[in-house]
Amino acid sequence: MDALLDGMIASGELPADINRKAVTVEPPRDASHGDLATNAAMVLAKPAGLNPRALAEKIAARLDALEEVESVSIAGPGFINMTLTAATWAGELRAIEQMGADYGRSSSGAGVTVNVEYVSANPTGPMHMGHCRGAVVGDALATLLEAVGHKVIREYYINDAGGQVDVLARSAHLRYAQALGEDIGEIPEGLYPGDYLVPVGQALAEEYGERFVGAPEADWLVLFRTRAVAAMMEMIRSDLALLGIHHDVFASEAELQAAKKPEAAEAWLRDHDLVYDGVLEAPKGETPEDWEPVELPLFRSTKFGDDQDRPIKKSNGSWTYFGADMAYHFQKAQSADQLIDIWGADHAGTVKRIQAAVAALTEGKARFDVKLVQMVRLLRDGEPVKMSKRAGNFVTLADVVREVGKDVVRFTMLTRKADAQMDFDFAKVVEASKDNPVFYVQYAHARIASLGRKAAEAGMALPAPDLSRLGTEELALVKLAAQYPRIIEAAAQAREPHRIAFFLGDLAASFHSWWNMGNDDAARRIIVVNDAHITAVRLFLAQQIGQIVRNGLALMGVEALSELQ
RNA sequence: GCGCCCAUAGCUCAGCAGGAUAGAGCGUCGGAUUCCUAAUCCGAAGGCCACAGGUUCGAAUCCUGUUGGGCGCACCA
Numbered sequence: 001m002d003a004l005l006d007g008m009i010a011s012g013e014l015p016a017d018i019n020r021k022a023v024t025v026e027p028p029r030d031a032s033h034g035d036l037a038t039n040a041a042m043v044l045a046k047p048a049g050l051n052p053r054a055l056a057e058k059i060a061a062r063l064d065a066l067e068e069v070e071s072v073s074i075a076g077p078g079f080i081n082m083t084l085t086a087a088t089w090a091g092e093l094r095a096i097e098q099m100g101a102d103y104g105r106s107s108s109g110a111g112v113t114v115n116v117e118y119v120s121a122n123p124t125g126p127m128h129m130g131h132c133r134g135a136v137v138g139d140a141l142a143t144l145l146e147a148v149g150h151k152v153i154r155e156y157y158i159n160d161a162g163g164q165v166d167v168l169a170r171s172a173h174l175r176y177a178q179a180l181g182e183d184i185g186e187i188p189e190g191l192y193p194g195d196y197l198v199p200v201g202q203a204l205a206e207e208y209g210e211r212f213v214g215a216p217e218a219d220w221l222v223l224f225r226t227r228a229v230a231a232m233m234e235m236i237r238s239d240l241a242l243l244g245i246h247h248d249v250f251a252s253e254a255e256l257q258a259a260k261k262p263e264a265a266e267a268w269l270r271d272h273d274l275v276y277d278g279v280l281e282a283p284k285g286e287t288p289e290d291w292e293p294v295e296l297p298l299f300r301s302t303k304f305g306d307d308q309d310r311p312i313k314k315s316n317g318s319w320t321y322f323g324a325d326m327a328y329h330f331q332k333a334q335s336a337d338q339l340i341d342i343w344g345a346d347h348a349g350t351v352k353r354i355q356a357a358v359a360a361l362t363e364g365k366a367r368f369d370v371k372l373v374q375m376v377r378l379l380r381d382g383e384p385v386k387m388s389k390r391a392g393n394f395v396t397l398a399d400v401v402r403e404v405g406k407d408v409v410r411f412t413m414l415t416r417k418a419d420a421q422m423d424f425d426f427a428k429v430v431e432a433s434k435d436n437p438v439f440y441v442q443y444a445h446a447r448i449a450s451l452g453r454k455a456a457e458a459g460m461a462l463p464a465p466d467l468s469r470l471g472t473e474e475l476a477l478v479k480l481a482a483q484y485p486r487i488i489e490a491a492a493q494a495r496e497p498h499r500i501a502f503f504l505g506d507l508a509a510s511f512h513s514w515w516n517m518g519n520d521d522a523a524r525r526i527i528v529v530n531d532a533h534i535t536a537v538r539l540f541l542a543q544q545i546g547q548i549v550r551n552g553l554a555l556m557g558v559e560a561l562s563e564l565q
Numbered sequence: 566g567c568g569c570c571c572a573u574a575g576c577u578c579a580g581c582a583g584g585a586u587a588g589a590g591c592g593u594c595g596g597a598u599u600c601c602u603a604a605u606c607c608g609a610a611g612g613c614c615a616c617a618g619g620u621u622c623g624a625a626u627c628c629u630g631u632u633g634g635g636c637g638c639a640c641c642a
Contacts, residue, residue: 314640516606
């Protein structure tokens with residue numbers, strides 16, 4: 001299309017300064033209009049000084065001359081519809097076979113490194129279902145970006161410097177005392193009650209004996225914190241591994257602070273008058289009683305669209321979460337061209353300030369997106385499951401994955417766009433019933449795999465497939481399958497991995513439909529025992545569909561099954 | 566009070582940077598199993614795309630406002 005427009009500019013039919021971005025070429029919603037449609041005539045009519053229909057005629061004439069194009073028609077206000085030759089589609093089908101697992105991959109993102117930070121759960125306990133969606137979405141997005149040629153860094157930020165890890169250390173100290181025979185009774189309010197700290201306490205007891213019993217906190221806090229965090233991260237890594245998730249980089253907030261990164265960022269910002277000492281206004285709405293005006297170092301996030309300047313240090317001189325996070329993002333931007341954070345929707349309120357900080361520190365150079373993943377409401381027997389980390393009654397990720405399998409969890413989490421809320425009906429997922437769309441897609445793949453086995457059993461000698469024998473229904477399936485690369489490209493562009501799941505659902509539906517034609521009419525089956533030629537063609541098509549299903553599932557981190565029990 | 570996200574069939578959701586008659590699954594109703602896996606398929610019913618304006622050849626999609634729901638709102642993490 002680009003070449004065609006070039007030709008028209010060269011011949012003076014179009015002015016040179018046209019806006020090409022508005023020109024689209026895509027399959028029309030209604031297949032009866034043709035294989036491809038373009039709005040070029042309507043978009044370009046004004047600058048060309050022609051009415052859309054007249055321009056459409058000129059473009060259509062040129063399109064018609066192309067070898068791949070079977071026929072062209074003009075419709076409505078100036079749509080140009082094209083039908084491609086069967087040979088063109090057959091060629092696309094062969095391309096799927098030749099490229100195999102690479103079909104759909106591209107290099108459009110080559111040379112651009114993207115850092116995807118996801119999960120980053122606080123190291124204070126095992127992963128629970130609340131973390132699950134962000135983990136899956138982040139991981140699938142990372143894989144998707146790799147598929148279009150980006151270099152991707154998968155990163156996890158360990159929040160090991162705040163008050164919550166001190167609480168963790170105290171909780172571990174209690175378990176340590178318990179391991180040495182002390183009766184600790186009820187876990188006090190404000191400490192983590194989970195059993196997962198018991199082994200941590202035991203290990204510390206074995207190593208240090210009674211040395212820290214009744215000792216002042218200053219003697220053991222750092223040690224216990226370090227050990228407990230390490231143990232929690234170990235646990236989190238193994239939970240993530242159950243989902244097939246592995247990060248390249250684990251960045252520690254404590255190390256970042258030890259390396260004085262926040263100080264460096266502050267100095268730079270002060271030089272540029274983006275940090276100043278000031279007093280925050282009282283919070284809007286109900287003012288807490290203990291609120292007092294205090295002078296703090298503030299970042300001018302209002303300059304970048306935030307509604308309030310944000311403190312980077314607390315009144316006790318330590319860094320706020322934001323202060324450290326700002327430095328952390330600056331660090332990430334050193335080794336990547338683009339940054340993506342996957343956050344839970346409960347952090348939505350802090351998006352603007354961090355975007356402001358990144359814009360300031362990178363002087364607007366780094367593309368930075370925060371993808372908010374909405375809450376997942378867990379249902380059991382139709383009732384919402386209440387979870388609280390404090391109370392220790394959360395549903396762990398590991399439990400769910402062990403029960404229903406990683407593939408079901410991963411696929412299910414990708415069947416909704418990330419910024420829409422989602423109900424996760426626990427009972428249905430545990431049942432692994434037909435309500436899980438993953439089975440629908442898997443079933444299609446299993447059927448395709450069984451075709452290969454059946455053909456082999458029948459002992460048919462299959463000739464090389466003659467693709468000119470593809471029928472109308474088969475060609476329709478080829479056309480749908482051929483959209484796969486476009487879907488991947490668009491999904492990567494929009495950073496929406498769920499589109500893959502929907503496409504696979506469509507593809508599986510078309511395949512099942514095609515398959516079932518054989519139920520009404522034996523001559524329409526894929527394997528026709530007395531016709532090796534038609535069997536060869538249909539089997540070839542089925543296998544390429546299977547290839548695409550495998551490719552799509554691979555991007556989602558889901559294994560394609562060859563058999564269902 | 567303020568900010569962010571959302572609003573599409575009875576229910577759960579798609580709708581690909583504005584395109585032609587708005588789609589799917591579930592549910593409801595009616596069909597298809599001596600047959601390559603019926604865990605599937607075919608058909609029917611079901612819509613003021615929350616509401617009101619605007620932008621243009623053209624809006625579910627973009628802009629403004631309203632209503633309704635979710636999340637958040639000190640130096641927490």
